[in-house]
Amino acid sequence: MAQSNPPFMSGVPELLLLRLLDQQEMYGYELVRSIRKVTGEAISLGEGVIYPVLHSLERNGSLKSRRKAVSGRTRVYYSLTRKGRDRLGKLQNDWLRIQGGITTALENPSHA
Amino acid sequence: MRRRDFRELEARLLRNGIAPRHVKRTLVELEDHYRDLVQEATDTGVPVEDARARAAARLGDIDSLMAGILSCPELRSWAYRHPRLALFVYPLACLLALPAMPVIAGVDRAPELARWGASFLLAGLFTASMLLVLQLAIVFG
Numbered sequence: 001m002a003q004s005n006p007p008f009m010s011g012v013p014e015l016l017l018l019r020l021l022d023q024q025e026m027y028g029y030e031l032v033r034s035i036r037k038v039t040g041e042a043i044s045l046g047e048g049v050i051y052p053v054l055h056s057l058e059r060n061g062s063l064k065s066r067r068k069a070v071s072g073r074t075r076v077y078y079s080l081t082r083k084g085r086d087r088l089g090k091l092q093n094d095w096l097r098i099q100g101g102i103t104t105a106l107e108n109p110s111h112a
Numbered sequence: 113m114r115r116r117d118f119r120e121l122e123a124r125l126l127r128n129g130i131a132p133r134h135v136k137r138t139l140v141e142l143e144d145h146y147r148d149l150v151q152e153a154t155d156t157g158v159p160v161e162d163a164r165a166r167a168a169a170r171l172g173d174i175d176s177l178m179a180g181i182l183s184c185p186e187l188r189s190w191a192y193r194h195p196r197l198a199l200f201v202y203p204l205a206c207l208l209a210l211p212a213m214p215v216i217a218g219v220d221r222a223p224e225l226a227r228w229g230a231s232f233l234l235a236g237l238f239t240a241s242m243l244l245v246l247q248l249a250i251v252f253g
Contacts, residue, residue, distance in 0.1 A: 032145075
């Protein structure tokens with residue numbers, strides 16, 4: 001049985017989506033597969049849950065979308081905007097700062 | 113997920129105030145994602161029924177999908193977020209649009225209106241000519 005994600009995972013899907021879309025435009029199914037691949041399946045997202053996150057990011061201007069017909073099906077491809085890149089930079093910095101702090105605390109508990 | 117599950121999801125999202133355009137797009141994307149998952153499983157030799165069950169499990173059940181979408185309040189419709197304002201604005205907008213309705217309807221039905229106008233004009237000319245003939249008959253008769 002797959003492990004569920006802990007509660008402190010809030011915000012991580014957003015960071016991963018922005019990071020992946022910084023490289024190339026993708027559609028939902030492709031994004032979920034990429035997340036599983038780049039995280040070594042350590043992070044499991046309910047696959048349908050990705051769409052509200054994408055829609056919210058588009059609504060706040062971090063992403064833009066376009067419809068593309070592929071094999072008789074219409075797919076919605078997402079890509080990063082300038083605002084999204086700024087947001088990605090901020091989230092990355094926040095993540096690295098928190099990660100560094102937690103790592104320090106775990107390695108040197110006596111200083112906590 | 114069967115088609116009726118998607119329809120149920122659609123109805124529940126709309127009832128909970130998610131903007132119709134977000135509901136429509138979410139359903140398009142979910143159905144496409146579901147088809148990709150089924151395809152992925154059948155490509156590895158899984159029977160179609162099993163592939164559908166696996167795809168539905170990976171996509172998430174209706175409750176988990178609902179929870180994910182409802183956790184984004186910005187996806188709710190404007191009228192749902194500001195119900196009191198909507199009660200004032202919508203009737204006012206309808207009232208202001210009322211005078212434009214005949215024009216819109218006229219543009220929309222322009223060919224029928226043109227035919228009706230031409231018929232009315234011809235009928236009028238015919239009646240007038242008949243009356244003129246009758247009048248002349250009386251005068252010179």
